[in-house]
Amino acid sequence: MDIDPLQDAPPARYAVESDSEDEIGHYPGSRSTRAAHSYKIELNAPPEDHDSLIVICGPVARFWLSGLDGQSVGSIRLDGIQVVEYWSTKSKQLVAVLTHRLPLGAQHLVARSIVETQGDKRPILLIDSYSYLAYISSEFRIQDDHPARYLSTSSSSQSPPKTVVPFAPPNLVQNLAAAVVAECEYLQTPATVLLIPTRHIPPPAPPKPTEYSTTDEFPPSLVSLESVTRGVVSILDVPLDQLDWKSSRVGQRYTTSKSQSRSKHLDIGEGSMYI
Template sequence: MEIDPLADGLPPRYAIESDDEDEYNPLTTQPTDQGPVINIKIEGQFTPGYPLVIASDPAGNFWADGADLGEQHGAIFVNHIQVGSLFKPSSTRAVVLVSEATTALPLWSMNKYANHILDHLQPSAISILDVYSVQSYISSELLPVHEAPVRYLSLQNISLDPFHMFAPPNILQSTSAAFMSAMNIRTLSSSRQYNAVILLLPSPEIPRTAPSKLSPSRLSRPSGDQAWPVETMVEVDEKLFEIVGAKRSGTWAFRSMSGGSAFSLSKKRQNLAEVGEGGMYI
């Protein structure tokens, strides 16, 4: 066995950096790589145990336009930036969360955001509305965008005709996936089988990259190509509440962009959240 007698010695100056003005100090400690600080605050009074319907990103923004959610009852802040709006529609017993309508969460905050909401609301079941990219979806069957189906993911072995399964090897890397993962962990760690389903509207756009940091910048509204048919939205709206056992009265109704659009609703929610310290929402 050969032993290097210089193994414990200092490296030559040129082996560090020839133009480094600081001498090598083996006792210097390197700062640890700490993750970003995540502070989540939920405002509003909600009784735990009710079904939860989550509408996220462009799909959630478009759906909220015609869902008649009524008065906003709460808000969710991440590092003092509003990320979610909470509603208690009179047409159903479910709580509704419109999430990431005006900003997008970085990857490092998604899991904590999802778990904090689930711990706080303790929903009996959840359904989520989101999008998938038709262009990047891997399938043996090539379909044009206008023929692409609504797809779904579920923790239980169920069939949601006429929707199609979101099949492997495709993956989701959004906050919706964080919610599903958190619900799955709750199922595995208890004797209770939680019901959790994601409905995914087809999108012609490439999935946006999650930002590296959270900012209050407003996201753009879905383009004309991403305005889904009314028939599809009515069917999806019905399934969202039926899945969690909270079928509601009334149906989804399209509103024109000029009158009560999802964008203007989002702007109104943001303005309400900026009134006073901590954000009031009435």
């Protein structure tokens, strides 16, 4: 007796059960389009009697900023929130301090406003940070022995000292520093970014302006800050005594908040595991 396996075997599962029947009459429609947010920029313009512009990007760069002494002379507001504060220093350097993390859609608007503040072809210097944990390099580095790096536009003529090395591809500068450099490259305005090494990996851009934290778990070393200072002096062609940057001021504004934060962890067991 012949056996036909195609007739005697049970039918395939897909011939009996199919999820496609559950989808009859319930086809997904087109995605709802979300209107792009329109940001409003308000500029409280600072005075124009400055020699050059220094842009402070991010919480790590604010440690370098604490070595300067200045007073507030202007601001940039995004949707009613102050996101940039302008400082005037004794050395006639105008400092733009970024106080908030910016959404992606607003970064180029704030960058354009900062560049327009400079007006002419005077150089723009930015100070930001890069994570050496995420930096791609063929060179072997001893732990915690990472140099400050720089990235310049094609129209920049001044270069930092040899202790500050280039920020090489395929690594990318992100956030406001990238937007300012791109705007300067388009306008052929000299611009240089000095990058402080840090362990901190920056988070992605937030959906709305978010204020930076006043504390940082991984403050940069004083050696890195002094290396960046030599880069500032070299690029802006300003004597160190005229710049009035002092290492003794660095971190003073963070000391109180850090000591309070640390005291919370020393209540039980001196910060160790308590059983």
